[in-house]
Amino acid sequence: MAVSGIKPGVPVILRELEPSSPFFKHGQSLRVIGRLEAYQAETGIAEISDGNVSLKIGTQHLINLIFCAGSLYQFIGELVIDFDTQDVLLQARVGRMVDGLDLNLYQQSLHLSRKLESYISSTSRSKRNLG
Structure with missing residues (x-):
């Protein structure tokens, strides 16, 4: 492939x-x-x-x-x-x-999505450092 x-x-x-x-x-x-x-x-x-x-x-x-x-x-x-x-x-x-498309709602969801990705990334780094 x-x-x-x-x-x-x-x-x-x-x-x-x-x-x-x-x-x-x-x-x-x-x-x-x-x-x-x-x-x-x-x-x-x-x-x-x-x-x-x-x-x-x-x-x-x-x-x-x-x-x-x-x-x-x-x-x-x-x-x-x-x-x-x-x-x-x-x-x-x-x-x-x-x-x-509601541009304001789109921008809010993008902001929240980035926040979630950042949280998940920091949480997985913390677990790796503990393990």
Whole structure:
């Protein structure tokens, strides 16, 4: 069985994508959600936002996805950072419209999920140290 080099997209909130963030790494596989602000069919570049934070999305590899300004979209792909120009883009390999998703509830569940993962991780480390 062949092993794929594609990593799962780590769910992040757009405001977490800042240079000091552990998610802000060239090639990092991410899952993001935001409202479509603009789409340029000629370049295949979309721009999504969440509040006052925005991110460019490379959509060249997506087929059969209809872009509708103002709709909510989820993208999974790899972060591309041009350190010379400071341009940041998520090169999407998966995209879908997620209108109807409660973004606040999604962000709360992501926060709780991370808290639980952290607790489980620290608990298993403690058991290993005791054993």
